[in-house]
Amino acid sequence: MNLGKALEVASATHTGMVRSHNEDAIAVDGSIGLAVLADGMGGYNAGEVASGIAVALITSEMRQAIAKTNLHGLGQEEGDVQAVRLLKGIIAKTNSSIFESANSQPQYAGMGTTLVVALFRDNRLSVAHIGDSRLYRLRREQLEQVTRDHSLLQEQIDSGMLTKEAARRSQNKNLVTRALGIEAEVEAEIHTYDAQSGDIYLLCSDGLNDMVEDDDIALTLNAMGSNLPLAANQLVQMANDNGGRDNVSVVLVKVLRDFPAADTWLSRVLSWFK
Amino acid sequence: MAKLILTLDGVVLKEYALTKERTTIGRKAHNDVQIDNLAVSGEHAAIVTILNDSFLEDLGSTNGTLVNGQPIKKHFLQNSDLVEIGKYKLKYVNDQGAGASAADFEKTMVLRAAPRPQEPRPSDTQSGGVRTDIRATQADTQFNTSTQTGGVRPVPPMPAQPSVQSQAPTEATPFSPPPAPPIHMTQPPAVGPITTLTGAPSAAAAPAVQQGVIQILSGPNAGRELALVKALTTLGKPGVQVAVIAKRPQGYFLTHVEGVNFPMVNGRTLDSQAHLLGDHDIVELAGVKMEFFFKPAV
Numbered sequence: 001m002n003l004g005k006a007l008e009v010a011s012a013t014h015t016g017m018v019r020s021h022n023e024d025a026i027a028v029d030g031s032i033g034l035a036v037l038a039d040g041m042g043g044y045n046a047g048e049v050a051s052g053i054a055v056a057l058i059t060s061e062m063r064q065a066i067a068k069t070n071l072h073g074l075g076q077e078e079g080d081v082q083a084v085r086l087l088k089g090i091i092a093k094t095n096s097s098i099f100e101s102a103n104s105q106p107q108y109a110g111m112g113t114t115l116v117v118a119l120f121r122d123n124r125l126s127v128a129h130i131g132d133s134r135l136y137r138l139r140r141e142q143l144e145q146v147t148r149d150h151s152l153l154q155e156q157i158d159s160g161m162l163t164k165e166a167a168r169r170s171q172n173k174n175l176v177t178r179a180l181g182i183e184a185e186v187e188a189e190i191h192t193y194d195a196q197s198g199d200i201y202l203l204c205s206d207g208l209n210d211m212v213e214d215d216d217i218a219l220t221l222n223a224m225g226s227n228l229p230l231a232a233n234q235l236v237q238m239a240n241d242n243g244g245r246d247n248v249s250v251v252l253v254k255v256l257r258d259f260p261a262a263d264t265w266l267s268r269v270l271s272w273f274k
Numbered sequence: 275m276a277k278l279i280l281t282l283d284g285v286v287l288k289e290y291a292l293t294k295e296r297t298t299i300g301r302k303a304h305n306d307v308q309i310d311n312l313a314v315s316g317e318h319a320a321i322v323t324i325l326n327d328s329f330l331e332d333l334g335s336t337n338g339t340l341v342n343g344q345p346i347k348k349h350f351l352q353n354s355d356l357v358e359i360g361k362y363k364l365k366y367v368n369d370q371g372a373g374a375s376a377a378d379f380e381k382t383m384v385l386r387a388a389p390r391p392q393e394p395r396p397s398d399t400q401s402g403g404v405r406t407d408i409r410a411t412q413a414d415t416q417f418n419t420s421t422q423t424g425g426v427r428p429v430p431p432m433p434a435q436p437s438v439q440s441q442a443p444t445e446a447t448p449f450s451p452p453p454a455p456p457i458h459m460t461q462p463p464a465v466g467p468i469t470t471l472t473g474a475p476s477a478a479a480a481p482a483v484q485q486g487v488i489q490i491l492s493g494p495n496a497g498r499e500l501a502l503v504k505a506l507t508t509l510g511k512p513g514v515q516v517a518v519i520a521k522r523p524q525g526y527f528l529t530h531v532e533g534v535n536f537p538m539v540n541g542r543t544l545d546s547q548a549h550l551l552g553d554h555d556i557v558e559l560a561g562v563k564m565e566f567f568f569k570p571a572v
Contacts, residue, residue, distance in 0.1 A: 152324075156324075161329065170326075171326030176384050177384070178384070216506075219505060223507075224506075226512070234520065238505065
């Protein structure tokens, strides 16, 4: 089943105004309902290697696994379970692969990456994330942060040490408490949500949300939601206009219409009689 | 590295580097910053430093602690904050950005290992996930900011969730930082792990651009003025023709968003590129004429 007609996608990535390379990596394939974003870290160019491996491996593995398991044809419950299982398995495999490269090649020692993956199927999306790359959702003009960062700042906010406003002034940005490829095992946080026609999903690296206020992100998606590539470029431009201290990447996925799994001739006939 | 500069009547007495997780200030000799003056309580205040951030806390002192003239119980210190204790002043200096090279800015790094695998993961509910994360946080780092002990009243800036309160360890120190978390440095430490972790205030305000205004010249709303204060201002009719004006450091840019027809500026039709608006440009969009101009400074 091809979701290309139900999901419109756009993306943009930029080195920013300060850094010399872009350590972010992104991939998006509307036809299989997959969006991946990774923000690499590690000396010299190892960060790019880590995020590059993550995005390439997850995309190719997911493409194969979706075809093999007929993921987009499965019913509600079975599909949800299967989507989470695929995400878990493929992320674990990717983690090992980065971890092994880092251990076997000295120039890659200590490399790692954050990750956020959105997998759409059957009017739902499963979101996996590790670290401080985020997924936001714009629904009925309201922007909501769906993922919660695995970061020192988020922990300080949770424990009441810092308010959200104070956190913006913290000097301890960009300290993540989980990352892909740093240890032999990693646990991705995975949740499944309903997707609605009209929703716009934004995957972004911290280069966006550190430089652009949530209100301005919401403003952009509301003003430019009808022109997704323009919105993606506008978000990157705003981050750069505000200083562009980090690489900035965005992936946008807009739900154009419902995408039920059981979109077969039989189910359509049955739904007639309901 | 953040430091405190102690002064009395404008005379510098001493400098203290905030190297310790907890730096105490008070009259008694065991304090890291000793101020031998009767207006200062024996244990007057403490500064907890976590990597590059420092938090000042008044330890229930008799005469109180001021930051920039305001009495505080707990305060997240910002560069060049002025702490007053009695007649003494302590200036907090933490200009991280100055020493580090541009390439060191805001590199993402891993602070700590993943949560323990034995931590049960709840099902697909967001709130469940949140709670587990908090528990992992508490267990891993032993942040215990919400503990109520020792006559000290930490004031959490945000209402902590009940689950956080109940799971906070009850040790004597109300504000003890994590025991030196294993920092996975993912970048060769040039000066030391702390000095390379530089950050800067985010979302820096764009440099001042003269205030742009749109005045509608035709149609039912003719005469109306619209100040372009937001980062983006939408013009037109959704589904028919929409354009936005983006406010950028370089000026105001008009960009086509949707619709078959593109906007016109001074009689010329735009392409899909953003167009920098000049003073008194005439914009035509969805059959409505409008004029862009810069508002004269008042």
